[in-house]
Amino acid sequence: MIIRPEFLLLVLAFGLTSLACRIGGFWVMSFVTITPRLEAALKATPIAVMVGIVTPAAARGNPVELFALAVIGVIMRLMKNDLIAAVAGIAVIAIGRKLQLAS
Amino acid sequence: MTDRTLNSAPPFTLAGMRRGVVASQPLAVGVFVYGAAFGLLAREALLSLSEALLMSGIVYSGSAQLVAVSSMGQGTLPTGTAALAVLATILLLNARYILYGAALRSWLGQLPAHQAYPTLAVLGDGNWILSMKAAAEGENDAGFVFGSGLAMFVPWFGGTWLGSSAGALIAQPAAIGLDFMLVAFSAAMACGMFKGRSDLRIIAAAAMTALVTERLFSGGMAILAAGLAGAVVAWADFKAEQAQ
Numbered sequence: 001m002i003i004r005p006e007f008l009l010l011v012l013a014f015g016l017t018s019l020a021c022r023i024g025g026f027w028v029m030s031f032v033t034i035t036p037r038l039e040a041a042l043k044a045t046p047i048a049v050m051v052g053i054v055t056p057a058a059a060r061g062n063p064v065e066l067f068a069l070a071v072i073g074v075i076m077r078l079m080k081n082d083l084i085a086a087v088a089g090i091a092v093i094a095i096g097r098k099l100q101l102a103s
Numbered sequence: 104m105t106d107r108t109l110n111s112a113p114p115f116t117l118a119g120m121r122r123g124v125v126a127s128q129p130l131a132v133g134v135f136v137y138g139a140a141f142g143l144l145a146r147e148a149l150l151s152l153s154e155a156l157l158m159s160g161i162v163y164s165g166s167a168q169l170v171a172v173s174s175m176g177q178g179t180l181p182t183g184t185a186a187l188a189v190l191a192t193i194l195l196l197n198a199r200y201i202l203y204g205a206a207l208r209s210w211l212g213q214l215p216a217h218q219a220y221p222t223l224a225v226l227g228d229g230n231w232i233l234s235m236k237a238a239a240e241g242e243n244d245a246g247f248v249f250g251s252g253l254a255m256f257v258p259w260f261g262g263t264w265l266g267s268s269a270g271a272l273i274a275q276p277a278a279i280g281l282d283f284m285l286v287a288f289s290a291a292m293a294c295g296m297f298k299g300r301s302d303l304r305i306i307a308a309a310a311m312t313a314l315v316t317e318r319l320f321s322g323g324m325a326i327l328a329a330g331l332a333g334a335v336v337a338w339a340d341f342k343a344e345q346a347q
Contacts, residue, residue: 002151006180014171014193015161021197023223025204026211034209041338042206046235047302048309048333049199050293052326055313057286068283069290076294083129089287093280
């Protein structure tokens with residue numbers, strides 16, 4: 001159990017900052033009336049956030065990752081099962097990277 | 104989303120928590136790998152195992168912890184303005200949680216504080232996305248959000264422990280595609296949540312904003328900016344949508 005006191009202080013400060021972000025938006029919204037329009041805006045955030053996670057990975061332009069994303073899209077169209085689609089995408093990455101290393 | 108009458112708290116049950124725990128398991132592998140990556144860097148920055156685990160427990164944010172340990176190279180801790188700079192970076196990296204919490208307000212807003220705040224304290228990217236998707240499919244039990252968030256602590260600690268104590272044992276998680284986990288799930292779920300043309304403008308705005316932001320900043324900023332862009336477009340489009 002080696003924990004430096006000044007390390008503990010830093011971690012507490014970092015942790016409080018993270019916690020403030022986690023509860024801050026929720027807390028602030030308690031003072032805001034959620035109109036249907038605002039509700040619509042907030043409801044749009046999940047898909048936008050997902051796009052925000054996927055786009056930078058796609059934009060790196062690595063062919064293996066692009067192919068994996070295409071496979072995910074096709075499987076979702078055909079089977080509508082996100083677990084199968086995601087696992088298939090990861091399998092494509094694993095195989096593709098192995099082949100890239102081999103070539 | 105199911106109707107939630109004002110002033111009535113959503114259920115917060117063990118069954119809901121269990122559903123959250125189960126639903127989040129596919130994401131656990133990715134979280135474990137991320138935790139191991141942090142553990143490795145923590146080891147290189149000469150953090151003790153206890154320190155690495157303490158940071159994973161208290162900060163509980165991959166991107167923030169990676170920035171924090173990179174400021175602690177070779178056992179020297181940042182002080183003064185250097186520490187403040189790290190703090191500011193963490194604030195920016197985690198600013199997306201502000202948006203996540205705001206979006207959860209209509210679901211969790213009527214929960215008693217002793218249920219709402221612990222639920223928010225364990226919030227992460229994966230469990231928020233899972234929860235919003237579940238809500239869109241009719242999930243009403245706030246236990247789902249708590250369960251799926253809490254469950255991610257197990258692989259997070261496990262990964263931190265392995266990376267910090269036995270760094271060299273982890274071969275190359277990237278080689279088997281595990282670093283791609285959150286991207287793959289986000290892509291799949293975005294396809295699943297896509298409801299038609301009205302979403303196209305939101306997606307286009309989010310994608311373009313993410314591209315620009317990614318070039319200017321790193322990490323979580325692109326996610327936050329994309330989320331905000333989507334919200335702004337939905338806000339602007341609202342009237343047209345209502346007329347349908």
